[in-house]
């Protein structure tokens with residue numbers, strides 16, 4: 281039996297017993313098939329040594345999920361395009377796209393299980409990692425950086441970067457694009473915040489005292505810019521304050537700098553503090569770790585504390601890529617995903633008790649079950665997360681989408697793998713030199729389903745298939 285056939289057989293058995301993640305969960309007496317341990321099922325999809333660019337070797341493997349539909353998104357009306365992160369508001373979703381057509385795609389999600397591409401926005405030629413929308417879908421902000429900064433990260437020796445014939449990057453389009461989406465079928469450029477010369481990597485957005493604020497991380501410059509959005513006389517962003525860890529926590533920064541080499545302001549989230557309700561800005565700052573700020577006065581963020589001691593990180597040190605903070609049984613818990621970049625070990629995630637921001641306690645270090653070396657760029661790495669009802673929905677590159685239960689203190693200290701889906705491989709649209717599928721980057725709840733961006737394979741719409749246990 282060849283490998284693909286073996287995987288298919290395991291897949292079929294897995295579908296029969298989808299969701300049985302408890303090892304003592306036995307099939308009904310009248311069922312003649314033996315039970316399959318879902319962890320074996322997952323392992324079958326992650327088996328090392330296969331040709332990751334051969335999509336036939338990647339059938340769908342799932343437990344507690346099913347793929348509802350897949351959408352190949354096109355960048356110019358005729359050509360598939362790699363996709364990165366996304367945002368959504370009721371009825372609309374916005375998906376960041378990469379070269380050859382950097383910008384974003386607009387989806388009509390009025391039927392969440394059957395989204396339809398209705399519009400596109402071209403950002404010119406930069407690297408576009410993130411988009412964020414106002415809650416009413418009226419404005420979209422696009423984080424852009426010089427693409428040349430990434431060609432060396434994602435390219436392989438000998439790979440043609442940039443692709444011959446494509447326009448060369450130009451300087452004027454790097455920064456934060458303000459896009460008018462009042463007509464979502466025809467998004468239009470409304471303004472540019474140039475800001476830092478290295479551009480902006482990730483954005484987050486919130487309303488404070490009736491004003492809309494946009495926060496942007498300057499990946500390579502290491503700071504977070506806090507900007508107020510104003511629409512008169514023309515749409516623009518006003519600098520309000522800047523957070524740089526060195527200003528707020530010299531000791532933590534010095535300690536980090538002594539043992540790290542990636543001081544990136546990577547990603548951040550702003551949301552009401554789960555215990556006290558103030559606008560909490562949580563920054564995932566690469567090797568510097570986590571920083572927490574009270575944004576009640578956006579012009580003077582109040583530093584609350586930080587954490588930078590993540591064991592088992594992808595470089596032997598921590599690299600905080602994404603963070604979310606939730607309440608767990610009256611305590612404040614941060615879930616932190618790292619990112620492996622091009623390295624030889626898979627990336628962990630950390631669960632940290634931050635009930636006292638200035639006295640964080642590591643509760644757990646999580647890694648993908650099994651040993652899976654990273655033999656391709658990023659292959660097995662945690663990435664973006666969403667937390668819904670105490671469950672962490674985690675994008676994990678070639679390992680797909682995994683769900684961890686951290687709904688109680690006990691489970692936060694020992695997260696339970698509750699469900700997963702490794703979407704089936706499909707013909708890829710390469711992202712720089714990366715051509716394996718799936719390559720899962722982001723997950724977002726939309727209606728009763730989840731939208732999953734597979735960078736090289738398109739948008740996957742997946743649904744939970746049974747009640748959580």
Ligand SMILES: [Zn+2]
Pocket residue numbers: 330331332333338678716
């Ligand atoms: Zn593979």
